[in-house]
Amino acid sequence: MSESADRRYGPATLPTARGPLSAAVVQALRHPPHDLPADLGIGLYPSDPITDEDLQLTLFLCYELHYRGWLGVDESWEWQPTLLALRARCERVFETALRRLVGAPSVPAAGVAAGLAELVAADDGPALAATLQRSADLTQFREFVAHRSVYHLREADPHSWALPRLGGPAKAALVEIQTDEYGNGRLDRMHAELFRSTLDRLGLDTGYGAHIDVVPAVTLATNNLMSLFGLHRRLRGALLGHLAAFEMTSSLPNRRYGNGLRRLGFDEVATRFYDEHVEADAVHEQIAAHDMCGGLVRVEPALASDVLFGAAAGLAVDRLFAAHLLDSWAAGRSSLRPPAPPAVPPKVSLVAAPAVASPAPSALV
Ligand SMILES: [Fe+2]
Numbered sequence: 147m148s149e150s151a152d153r154r155y156g157p158a159t160l161p162t163a164r165g166p167l168s169a170a171v172v173q174a175l176r177h178p179p180h181d182l183p184a185d186l187g188i189g190l191y192p193s194d195p196i197t198d199e200d201l202q203l204t205l206f207l208c209y210e211l212h213y214r215g216w217l218g219v220d221e222s223w224e225w226q227p228t229l230l231a232l233r234a235r236c237e238r239v240f241e242t243a244l245r246r247l248v249g250a251p252s253v254p255a256a257g258v259a260a261g262l263a264e265l266v267a268a269d270d271g272p273a274l275a276a277t278l279q280r281s282a283d284l285t286q287f288r289e290f291v292a293h294r295s296v297y298h299l300r301e302a303d304p305h306s307w308a309l310p311r312l313g314g315p316a317k318a319a320l321v322e323i324q325t326d327e328y329g330n331g332r333l334d335r336m337h338a339e340l341f342r343s344t345l346d347r348l349g350l351d352t353g354y355g356a357h358i359d360v361v362p363a364v365t366l367a368t369n370n371l372m373s374l375f376g377l378h379r380r381l382r383g384a385l386l387g388h389l390a391a392f393e394m395t396s397s398l399p400n401r402r403y404g405n406g407l408r409r410l411g412f413d414e415v416a417t418r419f420y421d422e423h424v425e426a427d428a429v430h431e432q433i434a435a436h437d438m439c440g441g442l443v444r445v446e447p448a449l450a451s452d453v454l455f456g457a458a459a460g461l462a463v464d465r466l467f468a469a470h471l472l473d474s475w476a477a478g479r480s481s482l483r484p485p486a487p488p489a490v491p492p493k494v495s496l497v498a499a500p501a502v503a504s505p506a507p508s509a510l511v
């Protein structure tokens with residue numbers, strides 16, 4: 147297999163740090179697992195955690211160990227206790243910020259599916275899809291695709307964390323949705339693979355995680371949100387609510403994205419990912435709201451408000467993401483970070499990697 151083929155499915159290369167915390171984690175991950183300084187991240191509370199580059203990259207670094215891992219990083223880091231403790235500190239900051247952002251949505255008497263429909267109807271986010279359909283130029287469209295690649299190249303994976311945590315109707319509905327997302331077991335129909343073709347047609351790197359270094363914190367936050375919900379069983383209601391909101395706001399924007407690419411002269415290979423979602427997600431939104439979230443709350447009524455919290459948080463962070471792109475373009479700027487941000491040396495003291503901690507991995511970077 148060629149080097150480029152190897153990179154399609156991950157793991158990705160460790161990204162460049164964006165501040166002292168992420169620098170400490172990147173530096174640590176280059177060595178065999180060892181204890182991090184006990185005070186790392188204590189007292190952390192950036193003014194805006196959702197758009198804080200250092201916090202969001204630190205979370206992303208930790209979460210990715212549970213997906214594809216990082217190239218050359220010892221896989222035992224996934225359950226290293228002091229790294230998990232640091233992740234927990236970052237998660238508390240992130241979750242607190244999310245709850246401040248959306249409050250505690252109340253569940254209407256008509257039920258959780260009606261509550262989801264209300265949230266989606268009230269979603270007056272910036273018109274990113276309309277801009278991409280009507281006026282975005284090729285550079286802007288490529289930026290949008292690079293941002294979204296962080297999720298779409300592992301599409302559906304974060305929500306699959308819910309599968310072993312559910313039984314009954316919600317599980318059956320989630321399986322029905324995920325089966326489509328994974329192409330009914332056909333590689334060439336997996337949504338992640340359809341998106342890889344879009345990247346390829348637009349002349350972008352198709353490797354897993356290839357664009358992590360250039361996407362800003364708010365893009366990482368849209369991903370970290372799913373991982374936060376997915377990796378904590380207590381947040382399974384929020385995870386399903388997030389997926390429902392995702393599906394309920396997907397069909398029309400995807401039609402617009404496809405039309406935008408056609409306007410720019412791209413063929414059906416480039417647009418297939420978006421075209422596929424127009425009809426699929428019109429079906430998924432019904433399954434997600436009624437069968438999946440409704441089914442969950444019938445079995446576990448106490449999770450209703452969590453479902454709406456997850457949906458509201460997903461919509462709110464996506465609004466911030468859309469606003470970032472549109473504001474950047476309106477100001478004549480790229481919405482991406484510079485390609486090679488300077489490395490920031492850690493300001494925290496690091497515990498030296500032990501000389502013999504565990505068997506060295508075969509390919510430390
Ligand atoms: Fe999909």
Ligand SMILES: [Fe+2]
Pocket residue numbers: 323327393426427430
């Ligand atoms: Fe879907």
